[in-house]
Amino acid sequence: MRIVDLIAKKRDGKELSAQEIEFFVKGYTDGSIPDYQASAMMMAIYFQDMTDRECADLTMAMVNSGDTIDLSAIDGIKVDKHSTGGVGDTTTLVLAPLVAALDIPVAKMSGRGLGHTGGTLDKLESVKGFHIEINKDQFIDLVNRHKVAVIGQSGNLTPADKKMYALRDVTGTVNSIPLIASSIMSKKIAAGSDAIVLDVKTGAGAFMKTDEDAIALAKSMVRIGNNVGRHTMAVISDMSQPLGFAIGNALEMQEAIDTLRGKGPADLTELTLVLGSQMVMLAKKAKTLEEARQMLLEVINNGKALEKFKEFLANQGGDASVVDHPERLPQAKFKIEVPAKTAGVVANIIADEIGVAAMLLGAGRATKEDDIDLAVGLMLHRKVGDSVQAGDSLVTIYANREEVSSVMDKIYNSIEIAKHGQAPKLIHTVIT
Numbered sequence: 001m002r003i004v005d006l007i008a009k010k011r012d013g014k015e016l017s018a019q020e021i022e023f024f025v026k027g028y029t030d031g032s033i034p035d036y037q038a039s040a041m042m043m044a045i046y047f048q049d050m051t052d053r054e055c056a057d058l059t060m061a062m063v064n065s066g067d068t069i070d071l072s073a074i075d076g077i078k079v080d081k082h083s084t085g086g087v088g089d090t091t092t093l094v095l096a097p098l099v100a101a102l103d104i105p106v107a108k109m110s111g112r113g114l115g116h117t118g119g120t121l122d123k124l125e126s127v128k129g130f131h132i133e134i135n136k137d138q139f140i141d142l143v144n145r146h147k148v149a150v151i152g153q154s155g156n157l158t159p160a161d162k163k164m165y166a167l168r169d170v171t172g173t174v175n176s177i178p179l180i181a182s183s184i185m186s187k188k189i190a191a192g193s194d195a196i197v198l199d200v201k202t203g204a205g206a207f208m209k210t211d212e213d214a215i216a217l218a219k220s221m222v223r224i225g226n227n228v229g230r231h232t233m234a235v236i237s238d239m240s241q242p243l244g245f246a247i248g249n250a251l252e253m254q255e256a257i258d259t260l261r262g263k264g265p266a267d268l269t270e271l272t273l274v275l276g277s278q279m280v281m282l283a284k285k286a287k288t289l290e291e292a293r294q295m296l297l298e299v300i301n302n303g304k305a306l307e308k309f310k311e312f313l314a315n316q317g318g319d320a321s322v323v324d325h326p327e328r329l330p331q332a333k334f335k336i337e338v339p340a341k342t343a344g345v346v347a348n349i350i351a352d353e354i355g356v357a358a359m360l361l362g363a364g365r366a367t368k369e370d371d372i373d374l375a376v377g378l379m380l381h382r383k384v385g386d387s388v389q390a391g392d393s394l395v396t397i398y399a400n401r402e403e404v405s406s407v408m409d410k411i412y413n414s415i416e417i418a419k420h421g422q423a424p425k426l427i428h429t430v431i432t
């Protein structure tokens, strides 16, 4: 087999066999295929697309390029949730203990986040003492006994994806549905869960800016998962404005605690219930989505979900007293209000711009090496569709420095107040 022939074959719109795809992925990962040929192949895929069969084979070739996690020692159906990423997305923190409170095993691997705020791990580390330095046996034992644990990302998961993603980043080939779908699914499959619920975001703050693109990506990922034997479904949800009110690590921890108590923001609560119900169904713990939703509401209302969260934090060294004493979470030195300049209705909150404002405060990382400040971030006081009087606070800035004029400018530029405004639909569609 020669890579040049495979590039020409894909360039001409033909279907690559499983062996040919494996030859390409193996060769690029071990260095025998150089960057220039791999980029030509990626560009050919970008223009010619891939069939479902090719997508599944590409995904599995990437899975097999490195380590995979074996979760078979954990009892029950392991269901994972993945979000394509948004601003202020606190759902994982809520869902993990919520679903675990129904005896559904949550065996989560987590890494540090890049972008507006930290990842789930950073948010968890806003609880003093919490750590993920546990070994594989402890991890499996914790999930078997307590139904929820988080472990750090293994070093050598899907190395082919790491290399291909980096190359795509500099060759204009990131935005290709078969390449994105196989990249995301390879990581989920290598992480070992039996079933996967995908939260594909759409709108200004999302990777996919339109419903059409989000649906195409979701369909591709759902077919890959089901074709390789992992029961997969997707929810398309709104990310035109940030989710919930809090954007920032400790602030989102507080928001997650409120939501587990049944006192969270309406949109975060609803998305959590929608995704959670799908997870309960995939875990085969309920017969209908409505039954699943009732089960989730019950463990919120009777306090079991919150108790599970405390148990989970304490199991991994965390100070669980923060749940009842939020003042023990990292606190910012300065709280600065951003008053509305005019009266009206909030017509638009540009999610990714608000995300950048949070990052300017230090809530997120621009590069892997950056340190983040867990205490800082933003609290929104209005969402799209809410009315506002001049002088009302739109946002509170939580900062560890006094000078925040650039953050303030960003916020004003991203919140539009007009005569009319309507709350966007949260759940756009469900793909099974």
Ligand code: URA
Pocket: 165, 174, 179, 180, 181, 183, 184, 207
């Ligand atoms: N996220 C991923 O993990 N992979 C892609 O290709 C795009 C977004």
Ligand code: CA
Pocket: 087, 088, 089, 090, 243, 244, 245, 246, 247, 252, 255, 268
């Ligand atoms: Ca939030």
